Amino acid sequence: MTAPKEAPKTGAVHPARVFSGIQPTGNLTLGNYLGAVKRFVEMQNSGIETIYCMVDLHAITTWQDPSDLKRATRELAAGFIASGLDPKKSILFNQSQVAAHAELGWIFNCVSRMGWLNRMTQFKDKAGKNREAASVGLFAYPNLMAADILAYRATHVPVGEDQKQHLELTRDIAAKFNNDFKVDFFPITEPVIEGAGTRVMSLRDGTKKMSKSDPSDMSRINLTDDADTIAKKIRKAKTDPDPLPDNLEALEGRAEARNLINIYAGLSGDTPDKVIADHAGQQFGQFKPELAELAVAKLSPISAEMARLMNDVTEIDRLLGDGADRAAAIADPIVAEVYDIVGMVRSRTGNRHTEGNK
Numbered sequence: 001m002t003a004p005k006e007a008p009k010t011g012a013v014h015p016a017r018v019f020s021g022i023q024p025t026g027n028l029t030l031g032n033y034l035g036a037v038k039r040f041v042e043m044q045n046s047g048i049e050t051i052y053c054m055v056d057l058h059a060i061t062t063w064q065d066p067s068d069l070k071r072a073t074r075e076l077a078a079g080f081i082a083s084g085l086d087p088k089k090s091i092l093f094n095q096s097q098v099a100a101h102a103e104l105g106w107i108f109n110c111v112s113r114m115g116w117l118n119r120m121t122q123f124k125d126k127a128g129k130n131r132e133a134a135s136v137g138l139f140a141y142p143n144l145m146a147a148d149i150l151a152y153r154a155t156h157v158p159v160g161e162d163q164k165q166h167l168e169l170t171r172d173i174a175a176k177f178n179n180d181f182k183v184d185f186f187p188i189t190e191p192v193i194e195g196a197g198t199r200v201m202s203l204r205d206g207t208k209k210m211s212k213s214d215p216s217d218m219s220r221i222n223l224t225d226d227a228d229t230i231a232k233k234i235r236k237a238k239t240d241p242d243p244l245p246d247n248l249e250a251l252e253g254r255a256e257a258r259n260l261i262n263i264y265a266g267l268s269g270d271t272p273d274k275v276i277a278d279h280a281g282q283q284f285g286q287f288k289p290e291l292a293e294l295a296v297a298k299l300s301p302i303s304a305e306m307a308r309l310m311n312d313v314t315e316i317d318r319l320l321g322d323g324a325d326r327a328a329a330i331a332d333p334i335v336a337e338v339y340d341i342v343g344m345v346r347s348r349t350g351n352r353h354t355e356g357n358k
């Protein structure tokens, strides 16, 4: 992609800054990798300022065992670095170490509207039938996500297709804040949803997104899977008996087949059009081993590097602490200004937000 130079217009010019996050709720999946992490790396390498976060405060909107959460956070950091994120080029940290996220999240709880949150399909999906038992945090999740992004006045957010609605809400919150307080403070953030991997589907059901928390491990490829497991999951992936056609239109109604073509394209860097043209006429018995070989070639070095990094969690914690210091240095003054705009008196000696007081 070409590096964006500045944010979409709000009046004020905001320099381009990229923010995105992933929940440490289990193993990174191929969906997270193709839809998000691979894009994170491309944006980092295009020279824009990039900030990437393990959103542990988001993770606890559904139950997480505390020791599993710590391990998953460190493993996610290892997955980021093994996939090509460089802690010297990007700011990498876990959300709870930077208080500005929770602080701005509260402000946005007071800006955002119940009616807006009621329309969020992710809440409906995740809360299921028993909405009364869902945490308040799960309902307010998109407000905290808006805070994650806007605490850095980030202008561009690379995500998978499933996060589009939440990003629209982030734009609505930014616009309402600017309007309510008669300021031109927050940029109207641009989602970056590009490429073949923006919606990777379950290997067991081509109409459901591949997800870390799917009860079936066979539904997803984890970045920690070994070569045999990856090959087995692809071999057993649900498909249909027909051969591959020579164009994408002819895959209409064949969700599982379309998903495997997209995965191949995401991993190879080719377009789905080229992948289908190259494999036209093949049965899945032929196509699946080729896909498995490609997936193992791309993912095995990542899983090996993750395992190596996980041997030294002290170093991972050090990197996260360093990233959090750098993140706080950007976010704290922004949240200080927000508090001032909103009308909070900040007079405590040593208060990290006092500088923003006018």
Ligand code: AQP
Binding pocket: 021, 022, 023, 024, 025, 029, 031, 032, 033, 034, 035, 036, 158, 159, 160, 161, 162, 163, 197, 198, 199, 200, 201, 209, 210, 211, 212, 213, 214
């Ligand atoms: N299947 C997917 N295809 C493309 N992109 C995906 N992403 C997630 N699944 C797919 C993208 O990964 C980023 C991080 O997602 P997240 O962990 O914050 O939450 P999620 O979207 O809810 O991901 P999961 O895997 O489904 O997690 P759980 O199971 O914990 O809810 C986002 O950019 C997302 O678009």
